[in-house]
Amino acid sequence: MVDLIMKDILGTPAILVGLFALIGLLVQRKNSGDVVSGTLKTVMGFVILNAGANVLVQSLAQFSSMFDEAFAVEGVIPNNEAIVALAQESFGTETAMIMLFGMIVNILLARFSPFKYIFLTGHHTMFMACLIAVILTTGGFSGASVIVLGSIILGALMVLSPAMLQPFTRKVTGSDDFAVGHFGSIGYFVSAVVGKSVGKGSKSTEEIKVPKSLGFLRDTSVSVSLTMVILFFVVAGFAGPSFVESELSGGQNFLVFAFMQGLTFAAGVYIILAGVRMLLGEIVPAFKGIADKIVPNAKPALDAPAIFPFAGNAVIIGFLCSFAAGLVSMLFLPLLGLSVIVPGLVPHFFTGAAAGVFGNATGGRRGAVFGSMANGVMISFLPALLLPVLGSLGFQGTTFGDADFGVVGIVLGNFIRLIESNLFVSIAILGVLALLFILGAKTKANVNKKDINAA
Amino acid sequence: MKKVLVVCGNGLGSSMIVEMNVKAALKDMGKDAEVSHTDLTTAKTEQADLFLGSEDIVESLEDGNKNVVKLKNLMDKNELREALENNL
Numbered sequence: 001m002v003d004l005i006m007k008d009i010l011g012t013p014a015i016l017v018g019l020f021a022l023i024g025l026l027v028q029r030k031n032s033g034d035v036v037s038g039t040l041k042t043v044m045g046f047v048i049l050n051a052g053a054n055v056l057v058q059s060l061a062q063f064s065s066m067f068d069e070a071f072a073v074e075g076v077i078p079n080n081e082a083i084v085a086l087a088q089e090s091f092g093t094e095t096a097m098i099m100l101f102g103m104i105v106n107i108l109l110a111r112f113s114p115f116k117y118i119f120l121t122g123h124h125t126m127f128m129a130c131l132i133a134v135i136l137t138t139g140g141f142s143g144a145s146v147i148v149l150g151s152i153i154l155g156a157l158m159v160l161s162p163a164m165l166q167p168f169t170r171k172v173t174g175s176d177d178f179a180v181g182h183f184g185s186i187g188y189f190v191s192a193v194v195g196k197s198v199g200k201g202s203k204s205t206e207e208i209k210v211p212k213s214l215g216f217l218r219d220t221s222v223s224v225s226l227t228m229v230i231l232f233f234v235v236a237g238f239a240g241p242s243f244v245e246s247e248l249s250g251g252q253n254f255l256v257f258a259f260m261q262g263l264t265f266a267a268g269v270y271i272i273l274a275g276v277r278m279l280l281g282e283i284v285p286a287f288k289g290i291a292d293k294i295v296p297n298a299k300p301a302l303d304a305p306a307i308f309p310f311a312g313n314a315v316i317i318g319f320l321c322s323f324a325a326g327l328v329s330m331l332f333l334p335l336l337g338l339s340v341i342v343p344g345l346v347p348h349f350f351t352g353a354a355a356g357v358f359g360n361a362t363g364g365r366r367g368a369v370f371g372s373m374a375n376g377v378m379i380s381f382l383p384a385l386l387l388p389v390l391g392s393l394g395f396q397g398t399t400f401g402d403a404d405f406g407v408v409g410i411v412l413g414n415f416i417r418l419i420e421s422n423l424f425v426s427i428a429i430l431g432v433l434a435l436l437f438i439l440g441a442k443t444k445a446n447v448n449k450k451d452i453n454a455a
Numbered sequence: 456m457k458k459v460l461v462v463c464g465n466g467l468g469s470s471m472i473v474e475m476n477v478k479a480a481l482k483d484m485g486k487d488a489e490v491s492h493t494d495l496t497t498a499k500t501e502q503a504d505l506f507l508g509s510e511d512i513v514e515s516l517e518d519g520n521k522n523v524v525k526l527k528n529l530m531d532k533n534e535l536r537e538a539l540e541n542n543l
Contacts, residue, residue, distance in 0.1 A: 120471075121467075121468045122467070177530060182468075218464045219495040219496055220464050220466075221495075270496070273466065273494065274497075277467055277494075284471060285471075303472070304468070305464060305465075306468075306469050306530060308511065309510060309511070309526075309527060
């Protein structure tokens with residue numbers, strides 16, 4: 001009986017997240033129909049996510065073989081959805097547990113610290129939980145310590161990340177209504193700082209005409225399909241038709257094969273996204289409902305696109321400059337002995353666009369250009385440096401894309417590598433987090449003083 | 456039962472938040488409707504009485520038959536309420 005509960009029920013991540021949804025629905029006193037459908041949909045979302053991972057991984061394997069044949073180095077496509085879906089097989093339970101308790105830590109910190117942020121970007125919560133689970137487990141932590149330490153780290157990041165950006169977010173939105181809750185924030189922070197330093201007297205991006213024709217790239221499925229087909233064409237061309245047709249495609253024309261594999265990858269991402277959407281459909285609203293009851297004057301921290309409408313041109317400029325920086329970085333990576341990070345349209349679109357908006361807010365056009373370029377360099381080098389600490393998961397041909405995943409993973413991974421005992425690692429991590437809180441609170445107090453003096 | 460569909464690029468983050476706001480606004484107004492969120496690709500093949508999303512995203516949904524409302528500021532509750540009052 002104990003075995004059934006511990007191993008079969010709690011050890012099956014899909015059922016575990018279903019239980020979280022069930023608890024959330026019951027706490028909100030939903031009617032029985034909603035409880036049943038919400039719980040089942042959450043479990044099904046997890047199953048769909050795994051199915052998408054299976055589709056995607058086939059195409060990823062073909063890409064890796066071709067890339068290796070063509071350039072004799074490892075080529076990696078950063079894609080959060082892909083790596084998280086792949087990781088669920090080994091780290092599903094830890095991811096789900098860290099996610100749930102991380103949300104609870106987030107609510108507690110918002111209640112008792114000066115940072116009143118509730119991090120509502122559920123998929124990023126899940127991705128960060130997964131990253132932390134992988135790094136801690138790979139580093140030799142196990143059992144309850146992974147979940148306790150992991151959820152403290154996650155919960156702390158869920159308030160620190162929006163807090164760090166808030167002075168700049170206020171500049172973007174002109175209000176204090178909401179914060180940005182997105183784990184690309186370190187990239188946006190750097191972009192805003194770069195913008196500040198280069199943008200003296202530069203006019204806003206919103207005073208120029210930017211062609212609307214790039215709007216179709218906002219559709220994730222379209223942009224993933226397009227990027228992957230182009231990538232597969234290029235790599236298949238370099239690998240040569242004879243290699244592709246004899247080794248991989250079973251005689252199918254190499255370009256037709258490349259086209260279909262590119263779209264298979266995109267289809268995998270589409271399926272994973274549909275699964276994630278279903279999985280979070282009940283959990284995030286429950287989280288928000290509970291947080292609003294417990295934390296007076298809670299501030300929602302929202303997904304990056306929430307700031308896009310405030311500077312439509314900066315979105316396009318940011319994406320283009322970030323992507324260009326990613327292409328240039330790709331050439332430098334192998335010179336430094338790192339894996340080649342293939343710039344993806346999606347990470348560059350979302351994070352480049354947000355970096356552009358922040359850069360524009362602090363430094364106008366020049367700020368948007370140079371700030372988003374800095375972001376583009378960061379999301380090329382960080383994923384490459386992250387690979388070694390991901391352990392066996394780092395050999396799948398994909399990795400985490402956005403800046404915070406890279407920074408958190410590299411810092412955590414190296415802490416564990418350098419410090420022998422797990423106890424001291426935990427103390428060091430908690431110490432760093434406490435320091436960040438104290439620094440943050442001090443800065444916040446200073447900013448508030450300035451505001452009062454200025455008024 | 457009227458159906459409202461909120462759309463964003465990924466169908467994950469911002470559309471889910473707006474969905475919550477739509478539900479809250481409808482409750483305030485004493486109206487009842489089925490509300491859900493999705494990504495742009497899926498939205499093109501869906502049926503709904505009202506499609507909501509930020510201006511740059513939902514522009515491409517307008518095909519002459521769909522009732523699409525472009526929001527200037529996704530987080531502006533008054534703008535949202537106005538859109539709902541005029542369309543449901």
